[in-house]
Amino acid sequence: MLRSAASCASWILTIVCCFNGVLRAADGDAGRKHTLRYKFAEGATLHYVVSNETSIQVQVGATSDVVQHASESGRVLRTVAVNPDGSAALEVMIEYVSLSAGDGAIEWDSRSGEPAPAQFTGIEKTIGTPLMTVTISADGTIVRAQRGNTLADESQLDSPEFDMLPMLPAEPIAIGESWTERFEVGVMTELKLKRPISMQREYTLRSVENGVAEIGVRTSVLTPIEDPREQGQLIQRIQSGSFRLDIAQGQLRERVMKLDNKVVGFEGPHTALRVVGTRQESLGSAEKTAARPGSKSAQ
Numbered sequence: 164m165l166r167s168a169a170s171c172a173s174w175i176l177t178i179v180c181c182f183n184g185v186l187r188a189a190d191g192d193a194g195r196k197h198t199l200r201y202k203f204a205e206g207a208t209l210h211y212v213v214s215n216e217t218s219i220q221v222q223v224g225a226t227s228d229v230v231q232h233a234s235e236s237g238r239v240l241r242t243v244a245v246n247p248d249g250s251a252a253l254e255v256m257i258e259y260v261s262l263s264a265g266d267g268a269i270e271w272d273s274r275s276g277e278p279a280p281a282q283f284t285g286i287e288k289t290i291g292t293p294l295m296t297v298t299i300s301a302d303g304t305i306v307r308a309q310r311g312n313t314l315a316d317e318s319q320l321d322s323p324e325f326d327m328l329p330m331l332p333a334e335p336i337a338i339g340e341s342w343t344e345r346f347e348v349g350v351m352t353e354l355k356l357k358r359p360i361s362m363q364r365e366y367t368l369r370s371v372e373n374g375v376a377e378i379g380v381r382t383s384v385l386t387p388i389e390d391p392r393e394q395g396q397l398i399q400r401i402q403s404g405s406f407r408l409d410i411a412q413g414q415l416r417e418r419v420m421k422l423d424n425k426v427v428g429f430e431g432p433h434t435a436l437r438v439v440g441t442r443q444e445s446l447g448s449a450e451k452t453a454a455r456p457g458s459k460s461a462q
Contacts, residue, residue, distance in 0.1 A: 196335035197371055199378075200301045201328060202413025203251035208241045209414065210258070212447050217399075217440040224433045233263040238444075240327070249301035253327070255294045260286060301413075303328040321346040328415055329380065329406050330366065341367040345385070350396040360397065361385040369405070375416065376408045395429030398422075398438050418444045 214235045221228050237258030244252045261272040262283055271279050279287050295315075298307040305325050308315035319325070332342040344364045349357045367379045381403045388394050399422065406418035425437040 194337055196337050197368065197376060197410065198335045199331040199368075199376060199408060199410065200249065200413055201299070201303060201331065201415075202301070203242045203245050203249070203253075203299075205242055205245050205251075208239060210447050211238045211240070211415075211444050212236075213238050213442070213444045215440065215442050217438065220435075220437040220439075222435040222437075223430075231266050235261040237447075243296065246298075250298055250306065252296055252298050254296050255327070256292065257290050257294060259290060262286075297325065297327060299328060302331040302333060304330060318347075321348065323400075329378070329418060330364070331408070332366070332368075336368050338368050338370060341365055348397060348400055350393045353390065353392060358393065359386075360388065360393070362397075362400065371410070374410050376410055377405060378408065379403075379405045380420065391426050391428035392430070395426045395436050398424045398426055398429075398436060399440065402442075414446065415444070416446050418442075 212235065215233065217232045219230050219232075221230075239254075239256040239258055241254045241256070242251050243254050246252075259273045261270075261274075263270045264282060269280055269282050271277070271283050273279070273287065273290050295308055295310040297305050297309075299305050305320050305327065308320060308325055315325070330342075330344040332340075336342065342365075344366070346362055346364070348360045348362055350360055352358050361384075363383050363385055365381045365383070367381075369377045369379050371377075382401050384397060384401065388397070401424055402420040402422045404418065404420035407416040408414070409416055420442045421440065423437075423439045425435065427435045429436045
């Protein structure tokens with residue numbers, strides 16, 4: 164009996180020691196600092212599938228109307244040159260677009276070979292040729308953008324058009340820690356004057372598994388806004404989501420951003436605007452992004 168009790172006590176002690184060891188390992192991993200940086204190699208090409216789904220509901224009095232739009236495109240980032248500080252010049256190109264507007268009433272896929280409907284006129288000219296060249300630092304900040312011979316103004320770099328890569332922290336960071344990115348958006352006031360609005364993205368390192376970091380993103384408005392007309396202009400800029408970064412490769416694997424925002428009185432009394440949307444970017448391959456849906460190479 165005594166030997167059995169001693170054996171049991173020894174077994175319990177072993178389990179406790181092992182459990183404490185696991186806790187210490189977990190605590191150590193939780194406090195470990197991770198250096199997150201984009202890594203560019205001259206001549207390297209990354210292919211992303213970018214999809215958007217948006218539902219817009221407009222209410223005027225007792226009448227409510229909902230319109231849905233969807234799009235998918237293949238975006239190519241080709242590294243033209245790498246600078247000593249780790250930043251790089253990237254050439255941006257669109258391989259294809261697939262568009263659906265008005266709840267699917269109008270659809271077009273550039274890979275079909277068919278001419279674009281009148282509603283999408285001009286889009287064909289942007290496909291298959293470099294759109295612009297952007298210089299991006301190792302933390303994802305765009306420091307320069309040029310379209311042809313035209314250099315983008317610094318104030319334009321905060322627009323969604325130049326949202327190529329999410330921002331990474333300046334210093335090594337541990338799981339659970341956060342960093343912020345401030346940017347400015349202009350809105351038109353009731354007097355038709357442009358008003359600058361300060362906004363902020365807050366990033367939090369949620370986890371690191373198998374060398375892949377998952378980072379949460381939350382967007383907020385810092386400038387107080389009381390006018391619903393101004394709030395309506397920002398409704399699609401307030402998004403939340405997450406992205407995954409391959410730490411060793413220094414590559415964005417996937418980013419998913421969502422929104423579900425509503426503004427009452429955006430066009431006067433008895434009006435309301437609600438926008439629900441999802442944007443997803445996924446790292447793929449040239450064969451997959453260039454193939455039409457349903458083809459063998461797309462599956």
